[in-house]
Amino acid sequence: MASEFELIDLFQDIGSKYYSQNGIIIPPGDDCAVFQSNKPIITSVDSSVEGIHFPEDIEPSQIAYRSIAVALSDIAAMGCRPIAFSISISSLINDIDWYRNFSNGVKEISKIYEVPLIGGDFTKGQLNINIIVYGEPFLDKILKRSGAHDGDFICISKQVGRAKKGLKDLQSGKKNSTFIDDYLRPESKINLGKEISEIATSCIDTSDGLLADLKHILNSSNVGAEIYLDEIPFTENIDDINAGDDYDLCFTIPEKFLKDRFFIIGKVTKDKAIKFISEKGYDVEINGYEHF
Amino acid sequence: MASEFELIDLFQDIGSKYYSQNGIIIPPGDDCAVFQSNKPIITSVDSSVEGIHFPEDIEPSQIAYRSIAVALSDIAAMGCRPIAFSISISSLINDIDWYRNFSNGVKEISKIYEVPLIGGDFTKGQLNINIIVYGEPFLDKILKRSGAHDGDFICISKQVGRAKKGLKDLQSGKKNSTFIDDYLRPESKINLGKEISEIATSCIDTSDGLLADLKHILNSSNVGAEIYLDEIPFTENIDDINAGDDYDLCFTIPEKFLKDRFFIIGKVTKDKAIKFISEKGYDVEINGYEHF
Numbered sequence: 001m002a003s004e005f006e007l008i009d010l011f012q013d014i015g016s017k018y019y020s021q022n023g024i025i026i027p028p029g030d031d032c033a034v035f036q037s038n039k040p041i042i043t044s045v046d047s048s049v050e051g052i053h054f055p056e057d058i059e060p061s062q063i064a065y066r067s068i069a070v071a072l073s074d075i076a077a078m079g080c081r082p083i084a085f086s087i088s089i090s091s092l093i094n095d096i097d098w099y100r101n102f103s104n105g106v107k108e109i110s111k112i113y114e115v116p117l118i119g120g121d122f123t124k125g126q127l128n129i130n131i132i133v134y135g136e137p138f139l140d141k142i143l144k145r146s147g148a149h150d151g152d153f154i155c156i157s158k159q160v161g162r163a164k165k166g167l168k169d170l171q172s173g174k175k176n177s178t179f180i181d182d183y184l185r186p187e188s189k190i191n192l193g194k195e196i197s198e199i200a201t202s203c204i205d206t207s208d209g210l211l212a213d214l215k216h217i218l219n220s221s222n223v224g225a226e227i228y229l230d231e232i233p234f235t236e237n238i239d240d241i242n243a244g245d246d247y248d249l250c251f252t253i254p255e256k257f258l259k260d261r262f263f264i265i266g267k268v269t270k271d272k273a274i275k276f277i278s279e280k281g282y283d284v285e286i287n288g289y290e291h292f
Numbered sequence: 293m294a295s296e297f298e299l300i301d302l303f304q305d306i307g308s309k310y311y312s313q314n315g316i317i318i319p320p321g322d323d324c325a326v327f328q329s330n331k332p333i334i335t336s337v338d339s340s341v342e343g344i345h346f347p348e349d350i351e352p353s354q355i356a357y358r359s360i361a362v363a364l365s366d367i368a369a370m371g372c373r374p375i376a377f378s379i380s381i382s383s384l385i386n387d388i389d390w391y392r393n394f395s396n397g398v399k400e401i402s403k404i405y406e407v408p409l410i411g412g413d414f415t416k417g418q419l420n421i422n423i424i425v426y427g428e429p430f431l432d433k434i435l436k437r438s439g440a441h442d443g444d445f446i447c448i449s450k451q452v453g454r455a456k457k458g459l460k461d462l463q464s465g466k467k468n469s470t471f472i473d474d475y476l477r478p479e480s481k482i483n484l485g486k487e488i489s490e491i492a493t494s495c496i497d498t499s500d501g502l503l504a505d506l507k508h509i510l511n512s513s514n515v516g517a518e519i520y521l522d523e524i525p526f527t528e529n530i531d532d533i534n535a536g537d538d539y540d541l542c543f544t545i546p547e548k549f550l551k552d553r554f555f556i557i558g559k560v561t562k563d564k565a566i567k568f569i570s571e572k573g574y575d576v577e578i579n580g581y582e583h584f
Contacts (some may be wrong), residue, residue: 029512030437030512032366032367032427033364033370034332034434036333042329043324044324044327044413045337046380047413047415049382049415049417050417052415052417077323080324086335086337090339090420118335120337121338123337123344126420128417132335135324140327145322196414226435
């Protein structure tokens with residue numbers, strides 16, 4: 001049976017070499033974590049529940065990695081850099097090896113994004129992982145959902161539906177599928193967020209489905225869009241534009257800042273409707289993920 | 293059945309009148325919350341699970357109030373002022389009235405501590421409330437667990453065991469018990485934290501039992517203590533020094549800063565042992581709450 005002491009020991013000092021570069025001024029172990037920045041602080045919390053946000057039979061290290069990657073994606077969506085994260089775990093598991101395996105996933109992603117673990121909480125309960133992330137702007141600008149202008153192009157950076165296909169392949173035991181990592185280890189688009197942070201007019205991460213998330217941008221910005229269905233890079237079929245879990249960035253950008261490697265999937269319009277354009281005869285509905 | 297839209301609506305704008313005084317520069321509704329401070333930021337997360345951290349039959353507004361009060365207590369323990377909080381709720385409840393009732397508790401405590409709700413997450417799962425709090429120093433100093441010095445006096449500000457008695461009274465239906473509020477509505481000792489922030493040498497909030505929490509101070513400070521058992525103000529009996537949920541502050545303070553209304557319960561010693569002193573013949577063990 002795992003004691004609280006053993007647990008704390010497993011998670012102590014993860015990413016401690018990044019404390020100083022990220023402004024962590026009091027190391028974890030007090031009632032609160034403490035950090036300092038001369039820029040605005042951005043923060044978000046993401047809850048991952050077993051059986052809903054991840055399958056029951058994946059490795060604890062994969063649960064950890066994915067939960068944190070998903071949370072970091074919100075930092076990317078604001079065009080910011082992550083400076084720290086905290087973990088709150090509710091679990092009924094007593095096996096210390098489970099936590100050791102979990103902590104390996106935490107360590108791995110901490111290293112990749114150079115971001116330290118600064119606090120957390122352990123409680124008893126159904127497996128439920130809450131990740132809290134903290135970040136700051138790379139330079140000055142923070143990307144918001146509002147800000148899209150008439151005439152801006154709507155872009156994404158990768159095929160939609162990769163994660164959905166990955167989950168399907170994972171669950172049907174296709175171990176060699178290259179899509180599985182898209183589901184289990186989504187890349188938090190911190191570098192893309194940095195690249196567009198000073199030039200995009202709005203941004204969101206695509207967790208609930210491209211169209212559902214794009215709709216948040218359009219609503220917040222009080223605009224509409226033409227969607228070029230034929231231009232949308234999909235994995236299996238056009239319905240992938242409603243597939244969740246991709247954690248790509250969807251952003252709007254004035255024409256002069258477009259880059260070749262962005263996929264242009266539409267254009268912002270003054271008219272608030274969403275108009276689908278397809279010569280191939282594609283037809284879609286907006287069916288985003290309902291959290292509740 | 294509650295839709296995500298209705299839920300967001302219930303929690304939107306709670307404490308929005310405190311945005312500007314607390315540096316919230318982008319209102320909630322984006323991928324992250326954004327605030328700014330020219331001081332260090334302190335932050336903590338506290339998870340409250342039904343049946344473990346609160347009884348199953350209390351009102352949703354009481355669950356909300358208590359969960360947030362408990363989290364704010366960590367800000368008090370650092371001698372800081374709260375600037376904002378976020379809520380992540382996992383729940384299988386579909387009844388919108390439950391959430392309306394819950395949001396009333398959130399609104400109430402937001403007003404009392406003048407602190408806005410800046411973000412959160414809703415997910416499906418066993419009832420699990422995670423509260424994330426953010427704060428900053430009143431002036432400059434942040435109270436830590438380490439820092440207690442040989443000769444400092446160890447103080448608390450109220451009777452130990454009040455919350456334990458309150459929970460007992462609540463569960464046995466004694467509705468008029470004045471102790472019930474000590475359990476359901478613990479006062480986050482923000483004002484006490486402020487008062488001692490520049491003069492105490494260490495501080496912790498007493499969530500797991502006075503002695504267990506004091507031990508954290510002593511370990512972090514690399515010191516020991518004499519505990520004056522006869523001086524400890526208890527509710528039912530001396531074993532209340534191991535009763536959890538009090539959310540008082542336990543702090544160490546040099547003699548010259550002592551005030552009449554602090555209860556002096558011991559003295560810090562260079563010798564790292566904990567020595568109990570009692571002429572009344574009290575005898576106790578350290579049995580703090582085990583989270584796991």
